[in-house]
Amino acid sequence: MDGRATGAGAAALKRLRRRRGLSLADMARALTQYAEDLRHPRLPAVASVQRSVARWESAAPTMPDERYQLLMAHLYARTPSGDLALGSGTDFAEYLDALGQLGEREGHITELRTTLLRAATDAGGGMLALMSPGAQAGLANALVDPSRADDATADTLSSVVADVNAQVGSLPFVRLQLMLAPAVETCRRLLAGPLPEPIVPALRKAAVAASALAARIAFEIRDDAASRALYSEATREAALLGQPWRQANVYMSHALVTLYSAQGIDNARLLVNQAVRTARTGDSALVRARAHALQAEIAARAGEERASQAALGLSWYDIESDHSDDPAGRSFSSGHLRGFEGVCELYVGNPSTAHDRFARSAAALTAPREQVQRAIVTTDQALARIRMDDPQAAAELLHECITAATSTGGRVPSIRLRRARHELRPWRREDFVADLDDHLMDILGT
Structure with a gap:
């Protein structure tokens, strides 16, 4: 140093x-x-x-x-x-x-x-804990009279949303909802008021980010009605922004929770296809890459190998382009894409290849913000081991996933765990499956 x-x-x-x-x-x-x-x-x-x-x-x-x-x-x-x-x-x-x-x-x-x-x-603290005293005073004044809102108002709300988003994977979702809910409501109230015109785009960006994140959190804590309403709100506000990459991000987030919350993939496919169409008109290569990767997963789950490989190719094309000026920052990476490749191999390819890609993806997902995704990828890695006829090694890996799932209370890792356990049914009389069931019961109550 x-x-x-x-x-x-x-x-x-x-x-x-x-x-x-x-x-x-x-x-x-x-x-x-x-x-x-x-x-x-x-x-x-x-x-x-x-x-x-x-x-x-x-x-x-x-x-x-x-x-x-x-x-x-x-x-x-x-x-x-x-x-x-x-x-x-x-x-x-x-x-x-x-x-x-x-x-x-x-x-x-x-x-x-x-x-x-x-x-x-x-x-019992929430949004105010994430703000400086000066920012609190400025926001209070804007709520009393929205015409007094300024750049600092929008910056404050964007900062709160970013702070909450950064804690995904570190704090339970119920705590994150407590911290984020006031920001969502504040954005609504300000956008409904007589705002100075130059402030509207920045405040709308904050509203889109807040509503989309709140929708995802609502899904994770099993409030599907609230999640759908918040996604509708985020989609509406994103359309008013005129920035297609933000709108595509909302569609993708909504598609993912739709894929995990309902039987079948038709509704998720509609949202993903909308995300791809929207992303193609935007200026973020990373958002396009993620949209095509999700499109590839949907195709693979439907058994459409050729369509899946074509979408993966488009995703890699965008990942390997220059991202220095990408407006989406570092929101998607080759590590994330390898996880999608693994899912595609799992459904329409070779489980051994899928396993190796999941392992590389999990190794790359090390940041606290990526721990939920890492738990999902590791659960899929366990599925690959089952299909490679190594159920005991799969069960060992699932023990790690249970621990990761409980740290946030996330719904998606729990769903993936249940699906993986279902595929272990042929070995349900084995001691290693009984040990896994005991762990699931102790931790997840399932």
């Missing part, structure tokens, strides 16, 4: 402490009090903690250990008045940046943030 970076991190910690009006001794006492309030093991004497604080802020700083990092996270997650504030521009965000400058790994910083978001939902 560059000495200048660690020095900046130490300076940021000192700046945060002084901004709160805390001396070194005050900081030590505050951390000691948080340890007591959170029922953590007792800290050393205040003088010893004070020396530790001084070392973190010194010219040659040391890294706070994980215990102190968590205590400081709780301290800076609350404003001086006691309100939770975790969004950009807050002391908490600046604290996490300081840890990064000191050399803390990104994965642990993400875990700290997730821990505090859990605390926010435990306390």
Whole structure:
């Protein structure tokens, strides 16, 4: 780690402490009090903690250990008045940046943030916890009088949606719904008001993202009626934006939940074909790639090998193009596409080939945001093992999938698990299937 970076991190910690009006001794006492309030093991004497604080802020700083990092996270997650504030521009965000400058790994910083978001939902907090106090005031003013909405209003709502989306795979869906619901309603109220015309497109983008994500979350927690209504809302607002790639994304998300929630694939196919047509008129190669990949999966599930391979070829063409200016960012990758290839091989190809592609896809899906997808891919990998006549190895893999499915409470991994278990019926008298059933009953109640 560059000495200048660690020095900046130490300076940021000192700046945060002084901004709160805390001396070194005050900081030590505050951390000691948080340890007591959170029922953590007792800290050393205040003088010893004070020396530790001084070392973190010194010219040659040391890294706070994980215990102190968590205590400081709780301290800076609350404003001086006691309100939770975790969004950009807050002391908490600046604290996490300081840890990064000191050399803390990104994965642990993400875990700290997730821990505090859990605390926010435990306390009944939602959207406001993801905003700075200034942003809260600006949004409150816009709700009273939408004509006062400005770029910061739309940015704040977009940031909330992005923050919630980033926690998919880290927090249970019921918590994510609690945090997102106020943003969905706020977008509705503002778009219904007399907004300044220049603000409408940015606010509509936030509304599309919020409604589509809320629809997916509603499906995951088994509220299909709410999911359909939210997808309809997202589709309507996306059509008004005039950005086909966003509209295609909504169609694809809706197609996926339709595929998993209903028997048959006809309704999902209609949505996927609409996504492909829309994506072709847009300027995102990554969205086109994902649309064609989903089209390939639908064709494979219907036993249409030639159509499936043709769609996969189109998807690879777009994946291998230049994405430097793609408006969809890094929303789809070759790792995701290999998972789709595996599904196609599973239904209209070679299960051994499918297994290898699932394994490569799972290995590439390592980010917290990708853990739900990784659980789905790994379940499909287990299906491939069953079709390769290795049911015991499949059961071993499904034990991992059960653990992943329970971390978020997601519906799709659970559906895939049940389907995989159904294919193990010929071996239902084997001990390895009984062990799997016990695990499913203990964890999923199924």
